[in-house]
Structures are given as C-alpha cells and as structure tokens.
Amino acid sequence: MQNASGRFPVRKIVVAGLMSAIAIFLGATGLGFISWFAGVSITIMAVPVIIGAVMEGPVVGLVVGFLFGVFSLIQAAVAPKSPLDPLFVYPWLSILPRLFIGPAAWIVYVSAKKLSALIGKAGEPVALVLAGIAGSLTNTVLVLGMLGVFYLGYLDWLTWPWIGSIVVANGLPEAGAAAVLTLAVVAAWQGIEHGRRKSRLEEE
Amino acid sequence: MSRPVIEIQDLSHVYMAGTPQAKTSLREVNLTVEEGAVLALIGPTGSGKSTLLQHMNGLYTPQSGSVIVLGRDLADRVTDLRRIRREVGLVFQNPEHQIFERYVGDEVAFGPRTAGLSGGELTRRVRWAMELAGLDFSLFKDRPTFALSGGERRKVGLAGVIALKPRILLLDEPTSGLDPQTHEELLCRMESLRGQGMTMVMATHDMDDVARLADRIVVLDGGRVVFGGTSREVFARREALGAHGLEVPVTVALMQRLRERGWDVPRAALSVEEAEEAVAAALTGSRRRPTG
Amino acid sequence: MRNTEFLRNVTIGQYLPTDSPVHRLHPTTKMLMGGFCVVAAIISGSLGGFVIMVLAVTAALRLARIPLLYAYRGLRPAVPIIVLVAALQILFASQSDGGAVLWSGWIITITAGDFLVAATMAVRLVVLILIISFFTFCTSAKELTHGTEQLLRPLGRIGFPAHELALVLTIALRFLPLLAMEAERLVKAQVSRGADFGKRRMGLFKRVYRMFPLLVPLFLASLRRGEHLVLAMEARCYTGGKGRTRLVRFRFGPADGAAITAVVLLVAAVLAAHFLRLDSVFLPRLEGF
Numbered sequence: 001m002q003n004a005s006g007r008f009p010v011r012k013i014v015v016a017g018l019m020s021a022i023a024i025f026l027g028a029t030g031l032g033f034i035s036w037f038a039g040v041s042i043t044i045m046a047v048p049v050i051i052g053a054v055m056e057g058p059v060v061g062l063v064v065g066f067l068f069g070v071f072s073l074i075q076a077a078v079a080p081k082s083p084l085d086p087l088f089v090y091p092w093l094s095i096l097p098r099l100f101i102g103p104a105a106w107i108v109y110v111s112a113k114k115l116s117a118l119i120g121k122a123g124e125p126v127a128l129v130l131a132g133i134a135g136s137l138t139n140t141v142l143v144l145g146m147l148g149v150f151y152l153g154y155l156d157w158l159t160w161p162w163i164g165s166i167v168v169a170n171g172l173p174e175a176g177a178a179a180v181l182t183l184a185v186v187a188a189w190q191g192i193e194h195g196r197r198k199s200r201l202e203e204e
Numbered sequence: 205m206s207r208p209v210i211e212i213q214d215l216s217h218v219y220m221a222g223t224p225q226a227k228t229s230l231r232e233v234n235l236t237v238e239e240g241a242v243l244a245l246i247g248p249t250g251s252g253k254s255t256l257l258q259h260m261n262g263l264y265t266p267q268s269g270s271v272i273v274l275g276r277d278l279a280d281r282v283t284d285l286r287r288i289r290r291e292v293g294l295v296f297q298n299p300e301h302q303i304f305e306r307y308v309g310d311e312v313a314f315g316p317r318t319a320g321l322s323g324g325e326l327t328r329r330v331r332w333a334m335e336l337a338g339l340d341f342s343l344f345k346d347r348p349t350f351a352l353s354g355g356e357r358r359k360v361g362l363a364g365v366i367a368l369k370p371r372i373l374l375l376d377e378p379t380s381g382l383d384p385q386t387h388e389e390l391l392c393r394m395e396s397l398r399g400q401g402m403t404m405v406m407a408t409h410d411m412d413d414v415a416r417l418a419d420r421i422v423v424l425d426g427g428r429v430v431f432g433g434t435s436r437e438v439f440a441r442r443e444a445l446g447a448h449g450l451e452v453p454v455t456v457a458l459m460q461r462l463r464e465r466g467w468d469v470p471r472a473a474l475s476v477e478e479a480e481e482a483v484a485a486a487l488t489g490s491r492r493r494p495t496g
Numbered sequence: 497m498r499n500t501e502f503l504r505n506v507t508i509g510q511y512l513p514t515d516s517p518v519h520r521l522h523p524t525t526k527m528l529m530g531g532f533c534v535v536a537a538i539i540s541g542s543l544g545g546f547v548i549m550v551l552a553v554t555a556a557l558r559l560a561r562i563p564l565l566y567a568y569r570g571l572r573p574a575v576p577i578i579v580l581v582a583a584l585q586i587l588f589a590s591q592s593d594g595g596a597v598l599w600s601g602w603i604i605t606i607t608a609g610d611f612l613v614a615a616t617m618a619v620r621l622v623v624l625i626l627i628i629s630f631f632t633f634c635t636s637a638k639e640l641t642h643g644t645e646q647l648l649r650p651l652g653r654i655g656f657p658a659h660e661l662a663l664v665l666t667i668a669l670r671f672l673p674l675l676a677m678e679a680e681r682l683v684k685a686q687v688s689r690g691a692d693f694g695k696r697r698m699g700l701f702k703r704v705y706r707m708f709p710l711l712v713p714l715f716l717a718s719l720r721r722g723e724h725l726v727l728a729m730e731a732r733c734y735t736g737g738k739g740r741t742r743l744v745r746f747r748f749g750p751a752d753g754a755a756i757t758a759v760v761l762l763v764a765a766v767l768a769a770h771f772l773r774l775d776s777v778f779l780p781r782l783e784g785f
Contacts, residue, residue: 079510263688
C-alpha cells in the first residue's frame with residue numbers, strides 16, 4: 001500500500017510526535033533533571049531527540065528538537081523549574097541550539113556505523129553511545145555558546161574559558177548519561193545484545 | 205480465627221485533589237484481611253480496586269481513615285514505608301511493562317538487590333523466586349528480556365515481586381491478557397503460594413480465578429464496598445452481582461440455571477469437580493447435598 | 497518520590513477558559529499576535545517601548561477576563577533571575593556611555609546608566625514572560641494544533657510539510673496525558689519492587705542508573721504505542737494531508753482583523769520608539785539581555 005505523502009511516512013510522524021511528547025514531559029515534570037549536588041543538575045531532555053534521530057533520521061531529530069525548544073520556551077515563561085530557566089524565553093537559547101541535536105546525533109551515528117562496517121565489527125552499540133554523546137554535547141555547547149555569543153562583552157568575567165569549564169564540568173557527565181540511556185533504550189527496542197551477554201548474578 | 209494482617213477503616217481517597225479533574229476513588233472503605241487468607245476484590249472498571257490495593261502496600265498514605273498493615277499504622281510518620289513495601293508485595297497489572305534490565309536474572313534481582321542482598325545470597329534468592337514463579341533458573345537467568353514470550357514476561361514480573369519475600373502478596377489483574385496455558389500455570393503457582401501460607405489479595409475481573417483461589421470476596425463499586433463475604437455467599441447473590449455489572453463463575457452460573465429448571469443442586473459450585481459431583485448427585489436422585 | 501500525580505504537571509493548566517472575546521479569536525490570530533509581540537520585544541531595546549507593552553498586555557488580560565493577580569503571580573519564579581541579571585548589570589557591566597560614574601572600586605563599577613539598563617532588561621524579561629503566559633491562558637492545546645496548521649498552510653503550497661508538522665504536534669500533545677499516567681504507573685510499580693527514586697545521595701552515575709527503571713520502560717512503552725498508532729493510521733487509510741478536511745472549523749471574523757490591527761500598531765509603536773530613539777537620550781540600546 002502506498003505510504004503517506006512520500007517524503008514523510010506515517011512512522012516518522014508518529015515517532016517524532018512521541019519523542020517530542022517525552023521531551024516535553026521530562027521537562028514539565030522535572031523528571032528530566034537529575035540532581036547532582038547543591039542545586040546543580042544534569043538534564044536528559046536531549047535523549048528523546050537523539051533517539052528520534054537515530055531511529056528515524058535527521059529530519060525527525062530536527063522536528064523533535066524544535067518542539068522541545070518551543071516548549072522549553074513556553075515552560076520558561078509559565079512554569080520555570082530552575083532559577084536560570086526564565087532566560088530561556090529567548091528563542092536563541094531555547095530553540096536554536098536544540099535544532100542541531102538531532103542532526104548531529106544522526107551524523108555521528110551513521111558515520112560510526114559505516115566506520116565499524118569497514119573494520120568488520122558490529123558497531124551498533126558503539127554508534128549509539130557516540131550518538132548519545134554527540135547529541136548531548138551539541139546541546140550543551142550550543143546553549144552555552146549562545147550565552148557566550150550574546151553576552152560575552154557584557155560582563156568582564158564572562159569569558160570563553162569560563163564557559164568552557166562549565167561545558168566540561170556539566171556537559172561531559174550529561175553526555176555520558178545520554179549515552180547510556182540511548183544505548184539502553186535503542187538496544188532493547190532493536191533486540192541487540194551488547195557487553196556482558198549474561199546477567200550480573202554471581203555464583204552461588 | 206487468625207489475626208488480621210490488614211485493617212482498613214473508613215478509608216477515603218481523592219485522586220488529583222484540588223484540581224478540576226479531581227475524582228473520588230475510594231469512599232469510606234472498611235476491610236479486614238486475615239493471615240493466610242486469600243481475598244478477592246471484584247468490581248466494575250473504575251471501582252477503585254487498584255487504588256485500594258495501592259493503599260495496602262503503602263504507596264499511598266490515607267487521606268482520611270486508617271490503614272494498619274502488619275500492625276503498623278500507615279498514617280503514622282515514623283512508619284517505614286519502604287519496609288512495608290518489602291513485606292507487602294504488589295504485582296501490578298501487566299508487570300511485563302516494568303521490565304528495564306537486559307537480562308532476566310538482573311530484572312528479578314532488582315528488588316532484593318536494592319534491599320541490600322548481594323553475592324551468592326542474592327543469586328539464591330533469585331533462583332528461589334524464579335522457580336516459584338515457574339521459570340527455570342539456569343535456563344532463563346541469562347536470557348535477554350527482549351527475547352521473552354508474553355507468558356514468560358508475566359512470570360518475570362511476578363518473580364520480581366516474590367523475590368522480595370513478602371508476607372502478603374497483592375495482585376492486580378494477575379491473569380489478564382494471558383494465553384490459556386500460561387493462565388493455568390499462573391493459577392497453579394498462586395495455589396502453591398496459598399498452600400505455603402501466603403496471604404493474598406487479588407483484584408480481578410476473572411470470576412473463575414476467584415472461585416478457584418479466593419476464600420473471601422469484597423465487591424466494590426464507585427469506590428464503595430457494596431457487600432462481601434465468603435466466596436459461596438457472594439456468588440450465591442447473582443442478581444446483586446449483576447446489578448453492579450459483575451458475572452459469576454461458569455460453574456456457579458451452571459448451578460443456578462439448573463436450579464431454575466427445578467434441579468436439586470446447590471446454589472454455588474466453586475470448581476469443576478464440585479459441579480460434576482452436584483450434577484451427578486442430582487441425576488442419580490441421591491440425597492440432596494446440603495446447601496453451601 | 498512523594499507525588500506521583502504527574503497529570504498535574506502536564507495538563508496545560510495555565511489555560512483559563514473564560515470565553516472572552518480574546519479567547520474566541522481564531523487560534524492563528526492569537527499565535528500571530530503572540531509572535532509579533534515577542535519579536536518586537538526582542539528587537540527593541542527601548543524602555544519606553546517595553547513599558548507600553550506591559551500596559552498593552554495588562555489591558556489585554558483585562559479584556560480576556562484573566563485575573564491580573566493570577567497572571568502576575570506567574571512572574572514570581574522569575575524574580576531571582578531578574579534580580580540577578582539586574583545586579584550583574586549594575587555592579588559589573590561596563591557601559592562606556594553610561595553617564596556619571598557613581599562608585600568605582602575593585603571589580604565593581606556602578607554608573608548611572610547601569611540602573612536604566614538594568615531596568616530595561618528586567619522589564620523586557622517581564623514583557624516576554626507576560627506575553628507567553630497570556631498566550632497560554634487564552635489558547636487550549638487543541639487550538640494550538642489547529643492554529644499551527646493554519647499558520648503553516650501557506651508554506652505547504654511550496655512543499656513545506658505543514659500538515660505533517662501539525663500532526664506531529666497533535667500526536668505529541670495528545671500523548672502527554674497518556675505519558676503522565678504511564679509514568680505514574682511505572683513509578684508506583686517500581687517503588688513497589690523496592691526502587692528508590694528518592695533523595696538519597698549517591699554518585700552521579702548511580703543516580704542516573706537509578707532513574708532507569710522509570711525511563712527505559714517509559715521510552716519502550718511509547719515506542720510500542722507508536723507501532724500501534726502507525727498500524728491504526730494505515731488501517732484507516734491515512735495517506736497524508738492532501739485534501740483533508742476538518743470536523744471542527746475555526747473561522748476568521750472581524751474580531752480577528754481588529755486584533756491583528758491593534759497588535760500591528762502596538763508593534764509599530766514599540767519599534768518606532770526603538771529605532772527613532774524617541775526615548776530620552778540616556779536610555780541605551782540593548783543588544784544583550
């Protein structure tokens with residue numbers, strides 16, 4: 001049977017819708033914020049974007065990122081979760097960086113798979129991990145980058161090294177979290193085994 | 205008469221209280237469960253069965269009224285709810301949806317591991333729970349969870365809760381959506397748990413399951429307890445049950461239809477064997493069995 | 497996890513159906529109005545312009561029969577960041593045309609101009625929050641999807657997948673309450689097995705892993721639902737947006753024309769104030785916050 005409107009088959013539309021819903025949900029309920037210490041938290045809202053991109057392509061990733069951005073903008077205005085949140089009413093902080101999460105994750109995913117195919121190893125788990133890292137880092141770097149671009153000359157101490165250290169301190173753990181979560185979900189969905197191949201139970 | 209392990213008095217509960225979507229899910233419910241008994245909660249969809257179960261293992265603290273589980277008052281701030289949840293296990297409907305681990309062994313081990321078990325002890329506990337649920341330990345412990353059949357997943361869900369070694373087992377629709385074979389297997393498992401003295405409360409729509417397993421029944425509708433009693437007592441009241449949209453087990457229905465036609469059979473039979481004997485007795489015209 | 501009633505967070509509870517003339521506007525009109533105002537607020541840097549906008553939004557709130565206290569209470573969570581931004585500006589920012597230096601020492605430089613800049617930043621943030629909140633007060637989720645589709649339809653004629661995008665939004669919004677219920681069930685079920693989503697301190701990776709019993713099944717359940725939805729849509733012969741009609745239709749009316757005109761005038765006024773530097777010469781232009 002002829003699938004819907006050529007370019008955008010039903011499955012892509014549905015996955016985009018669902019992943020967007022999850023991203024919005026994680027933000028609205030605060031479940032997407034994993035607290036670390038003293039009010040600092042890492043976020044995993046990039047993960048649905050990454051999973052959407054990895055499973056259905058860069059366009060789906062773009063759409064999910066866009067909707068995530070728009071809703072984080074709305075949320076920043078009506079129900080901010082952290083004191084820094086209200087700044088996200090500015091679309092260059094909330095929407096623009098998020099557009100790139102999906103495509104970045106997808107590019108890394110596809111490249112990693114191609115590379116591993118060349119070496120001859122099954123690269124799916126590694127590709128998923130790398131895609132997760134790439135997507136999350138894109139989010140971190142671009143959001144903080146936007147902060148820098150717009151407000152750099154403004155305050156004397158708001159300099160690139162300062163921003164860079166936040167990227168490392170906050171962004172790397174966030175990337176790691178995104179990587180393991182992406183791997184767990186997509187591997188379970190696609191029925192791929194990876195790593196141990198058996199349970200962690202010890203001998204009796 | 206054994207001691208009560210769950211005592212519920214005047215329990216009321218409003219879901220999403222304070223919002224336009226607020227809904228009263230429980231109204232002044234009174235209920236007692238005795239040690240070693242099997243209680244069935246029956247009622248139409250939305251009658252509050254699940255909410256009631258969720259009060260019994262401390263997922264909710266009572267908004268009004270009291271819930272005392274294993275001697276401990278759930279409304280009391282000092283009560284360790286986590287410990288209550290370990291002693292009162294709740295198997296949710298469709299427990300296969302909770303599976304998040306890669307391998308069956310790890311999935312079943314999740315509960316006891318969080319409770320502090322490790323090493324060989326943990327493995328022994330997992331083996332025990334899996335066997336009780338009907339899963340061969342060596343065969344399944346390293347099986348990936350995505351490669352399980354529906355029935356196997358259901359057993360994994362059950363094993364995950366049993367692994368906590370609860371004293372009371374709560375089950376929400378334990379056999380819904382199962383193929384006949386797994387359904388029967390699960391019933392046998394539950395019967396054997398009952399034989400080992402496990403107190404059980406099950407919310408279900410399956411009247412045949414109730415007939416087979418339950419000693420007592422409580423009927424809920426609109427969040428209220430409408431009536432209760434032993435299985436025989438409750439199933440004898442076919443019209444009353446019908447008024448709440450509930451059926452009776454096949455065997456009971458058979459007995460009642462036969463009685464309508466003048467046959468000398470008891471009002472309720474709770475098993476196929478019982479029904480068989482009753483029909484045989486009626487056919488051979490032997491002494492009328494005492495109404496049960 | 498004390499409160500598992502996630503449905504609370506997710507019902508777009510800001511929507512107040514007061515059936516005012518504003519509510520009855522076509523959703524696309526409301527979106528355009530909101531959009532124009534937000535863009536104007538972002539481009540403009542004039543304090544006078546922002547003050548005009550605050551007054552305009554307040555008037556609109558009255559017209560929409562939204563209690564002012566309710567609307568302004570939504571600003572409360574933003575107060576810390578507003579204060580912070582203002583303080584940073586006043587204390588640290590270097591403005592060359594800021595006017596008289598009031599106090600200087602160490603790393604702190606306070607000029608007269610700083611206060612005005614800080615005020616402008618603060619008011620701009622307030623304006624943006626008010627506009628967006630106002631939009632959510634008057635627009636329901638259903639209207640949002642209709643409005644988006646109508647808005648994008650002209651783009652659809654040049655090949656942009658307007659219908660598909662609107663459908664994605666519809667699915668997402670429709671799915672939110674289902675997600676909330678699923679998440680609630682999952683939290684309860686896992687907690688019944690001993691899961692601890694609570695506050696106990698542990699290393700970061702342990703904390704992430706601690707959320708897996710909720711997150712992984714949530715994703716998987718959603719993907720499963722997705723498969724069913726795809727099947728259902730195909731079974732109902734969904735073949736895309738060409739030629740689709742709607743059951744519920746919104747119509748444009750004279751009120752919409754009036755509203756758009758009013759907004760255009762407002763935006764013109766604000767932008768004029770900015771570009772023509774109609775304010776007093778001490779108010780600096782804003783590029784940043």
